[in-house]
Amino acid sequence: MAVTPTPAQLDRLQIEVPSWAYGNSGTRFRVFTTPGTPRDPFEKLADAAEVHRHTGLAPTVALHYPWDKVDDWDALRRHAEDLGVALGTVNSNTFQDDDFKFGSLAHPDARIRRKAVDHHLECIEVMHATGSRDLKVWLADGTNYPGQDSIRERQDRLAESLAQIYAEIDEEHRMVLEYKFFEPAFYHTDIPDWGTSYVHCLALGDRAKVVLDTGHHAPGTNIEFIVAQLLRLGKLGAFDFNSRFYADDDLIVGAADPFQLFRIVVELIAGGGYGDPDVQLVLDQCHNIEAKVPGQIRSVLNVQEAIAKALSLDTDALAVARRDCDVLLANEIMMDAYATDVRPLLTEHRAAKGLPENPMRAFLDSGYLDRIAAERVGGTQAGWGA
Ligand code: AOS
Ligand code: ZN
Ligand code: ZN
Secondary structure (H helix, E strand, O other): OOOOOOHHHHOOOOOEEEHHHHOEOEOOOOEOOOOOOOOOHHHHHHHHHHHHHHHOOOOEEEEEOOOOOOOOHHHHHHHHHHHOOEEEEEEOOOOOOHHHOOOOOOOOOHHHHHHHHHHHHHHHHHHHHHOOOEEEEOOOOEEOOOOOOOHHHHHHHHHHHHHHHHOOOOOOOEEEEEOOOOOOOOOEEOOOOHHHHHHHHHHHOOOEEEEEEOOOOOOOOOHHHHHHHHHHOOOEEEEEEOEOOOOOOOEOOOOOOHHHHHHHHHHHHHOOOOOOOOOEEEEOOOOOOOOHHHHHHHHHHHHHHHHHHHHOOOHHHHHHHHHOOOHHHHHHHHHHHHHOOOHHHHHHHHHHOOOOOOHHHHHHHOOHHHHHHHHOOOOOEOOOOO
């Protein structure tokens, strides 16, 4: 009862990979190092390009500023082009400076807020040099204890700071605003949920959109509902894809709950967001114990598989079942799509495009990991690279 996705439908998938996924990362207990870890943004791009070369799915790379700061942005841009990828979203960083201990854009001190706004203006300069379209704002702002600061006043300060940044982005730029319900602040965060992000984006204007990070919700949250609603409102700007079991685990997308990923992309497709460049699909992951490039390859393939299953949904039959209020049939049609083994179809699709039929195997056989382990000595932790 499932339908077969067309090559053209499958070809609409593009996933942005994060530069920070290629650096070492870990927990507060330990950061394990991996041989061959990139030593600078140029090497991160080289690794990211391997993901695209083997899958054909990851043509852009998100940057984190100042983690990915370089002296010569043109050189970085050209390097990316030579590797067959492009520079993507610029992520700001207002969480690794002592001045931001009590917040950044919502901080009670106007001097600190100014510093945080200025950091974003610097990011906008970077966007001019990199040709990036999106400025992604994720804030660590919040409080740990009731009474620590005024929740209400922090919202007002945040709105004012965001407006100052938004006023400086170009016509072709967007500001995408991420929400997260906890961590590193534990009592309240200043943008805890999609509603708060939406309210700020609405006040800012058309080029401000919400970022939905799949790991940033309380357990049990119906994320596909949020996807449907934000698409309906024209305010879903981007996804940060990853998996969680317990908190903001940042594990490989689709690893924890492939059925949830399927349900999310079903709503993405139903709401017209699939293949729409205004809904940017990005990975936001860390590979603490697994090899990083293969971890990223697995991730983009997991998204591709979920998309192919969702495209297998017989939407005509589903519409009839829904109209008839045939609950069991509607659910069966949905589960048929999910149960479809799309792997042979995707293998065929890759072969037709001249890509390796098994990208993971092809990458592991290429010798790239041994090569970088021998060549690169002293790779650094994500965020402290270069
Ligand atoms: C933090 O929890 C967020 O998911 C952000 O998207 C963050 O910018 C990213 O994890 C890189 O630090
Ligand atoms: Zn994120
Ligand atoms: Zn996160």
